[in-house]
Amino acid sequence: MAVLASTVVGMAEIEIIKGQGILSCLGLGSCIGLCALDAQAGVAGMAHIMLPEAFADKPVDRPGKFANTGVPALIQLLEEAGASKNRLVFAMAGGARVFKFSAGTHSRMDIGARNNIAVLESLKKLNFRLRGTETGGNLGRTLTFNVETGLIRVRTISQAERDLCNLRG
């Protein structure tokens, strides 16, 4: 059996694949791995989002770093690779709370929860919905997306790898 090419999507990166291959985000903490697929065009992508919102007074070095720039950038790159906006389906994982917070900790320090909300809001603004999601908790997650089968799987340190959803299903 041929081994599929595997692409690790590093921090703040967006990767696009046409046809076959595996996209993955390793060891997500509060970051979000956002997957998208146009099954008909065979075009898929993954973004590794780190913070909720870009700063008004700082240039955006890599749009994938922020939810509010990463979501539109992922969609634009998918379209440039031949995907159609109205066929795109999405799934995401990550957004963990990486520490137990003391009583004196402001909720703003929960970057994972804020990332989760920011990605949802960005998708909603563009009229997209998620087909699968697993966020929050105090789990580090590794996310893999088999572009050909559409299957998205999540692995955590303490639990066996499991299916999150199938974007072709």
Place this chain on the structure above:
Amino acid sequence: MATLTLEDIVAKTADLPTMPAAALAVMNETQKATCSAQSVARCLLQDQALSSRILRLANSSFYGMSRQVSTAQESVVILGMRVIRNLAIVASTYPWLQKSLTGYGLDANALWAHSFAVGVASQTIAERTRQADPSEAFVAGLLHNMGKLALNSWIENKIVPMIALCAREDLPFDAIERKVLGYDHADVGAHLAKSWNLPAPLTRAIGFHHRPLEAPAGEKLASIVHLADHFATSFGIGPGGDSFRYEFFGEVLDILSIPEGDTDVLAHDFLMAFERHEKLFEVKAA
């Protein structure tokens, strides 16, 4: 299991990390009012391997030198004492920080990536808040988890039940280490740092990095490393089996006079600094 003394742990642990005498000499020398490029270079030259590694780093594209730096003294003059001090510590700690620690579920390079990230984050926080010397903050961050190297063999095969105990008793992992072993990795790290005669504030920052509110009033380094650890862990840099099992004390923001609204900018500044440094120091973050 009977609890251990710190001396037991140190005496009975094979393969303990050591800091080369030359690196310790550089650290001590750079703190003296009388230090000069010549005296620092003399310390570096005690260890040929260390001084060549520093020259290699000094000549890397990161520093953008227009000409080749060829002697230890020249590297001190051009890069400055603080940079040389940090380079000496990075070059000395890399051999043991890049090892895998199976007891803690850390793959090869994970401890290095995490330690280096916490070093860069600590330096960034110190620069932005002006609450500590950035170069001292870098070293505190880099060394904060070195106690894990000594405790690793003692918790081998115990991490799964220890994590279960965290959940059952709703306690952070360092509290479980203290319960099971008598000491946590921060205590052991501070003990090692003390045995190397590292400066006392640095030793205390290592010792209190998970309990920053217990650090002596007025000492900000432990709070800086605590916040830096939050950033590096949030971004999944060098995760291990005990990741996500610690407590974060938001009170450190007050200690460091950081408004809540500024934490994202600080996290972003850290990421930018980390990206600049990671190629130079061979760090691989997922």
